[in-house]
Amino acid sequence: MSKFEESNLNFDFNEVEWNVIKYDDHPAHKKISNGVQPTKAVDFLGIYDDKKLYFIEVKNYRGYTGDPKTQEVLKAGGEELMRRIAIKVRDTIAGATNAARFSTNEKNFFIRFNEILLDDTKKIVVIAWIEFDEMNEKERKAKMGVWQQKLKQKLSWLHAAKVSINSVNEANGILPETEISFM
Template identity: 80%
Template sequence: MSKFQESKLNFDFKGAGWNVIKYDEHLAHGKIRNALHPTKAVDFLGIYNDKKLYFVEVKNYKEHTSDPETKDVLKAGGEELMRRIAVKVRDTIAGATNAARFSTNERAFFTRFNEILLNDAEKVVVIAWIEFDEMNEDERKTKMSVWQQKLKQKLSWLHAAKISINSIDAANEILPETDISFA
């Protein structure tokens, strides 16, 4: 069982099948970030049932959707936001691959990460967890659908990937055996 808080959201990976690390705060990422700035990272890396690899990036714009900085990131149909998330996935893959070779912390996790990543039979799952203030449900669904297509395009190089844009409403359908709530 692993419990984390990110962007005022609680993530409780409660199933015994989860092995999760908070990668953006992990020593393996810190070593790279300190040597090569800027290097980005997703919030969580997870392995479920020792065979499914998850990249999870969390963005909580709730009550900040109208802020100038947030508006700038969300403009043009979320193009900049999806670019930023794709860069985090790219940099995470590079860093986690290196961690399997040199990490003294959680070496087994990073070794398994690479084994799954290289397994053509398994899709890796990239989840962008985005909370924002929406005008109505239809607008929210439309926006998230457009964002999902943009992220799929930006991550097309990551063959056999399942890309998902979600909010707290769909928690149980996307991350198995996980409870997500606002802090």
């Protein structure tokens, strides 16, 4: 398993099926973000079964939902949060494209990333993994459904993208061959 920790969540990706990098910490992203600010990045980039591209952004607001900064991000039906995630996807595509040309770290990963990105027969998957203090299950699902529609709208330029908003409670089957848990 490729094991990563992000926002007090553990992600264990099966190494046989997955090739995953922690992109927001990767030298390719750091090189760009040091030169052009602000440049944003998703937390993980993954290639599943050598043919499916995943952008994964993790936000864990558990215990912070009452915080004024968090409330600002979550207000208006999550509009600001979805805007921020869409920007991270956009900037990640630009950075990963550059990394295929110039990176000395995981160059083959970035070359394959771009091959899949440019193949219009391949589906791109954007997953926002969002944890927040729960109301009740019905309200939670309704809120996540609204957020998912907003993110789909903001990523409509990324044709053939599958957009999904999830939490640990709905982990089964969302990221294949992956175990997700709280620390």
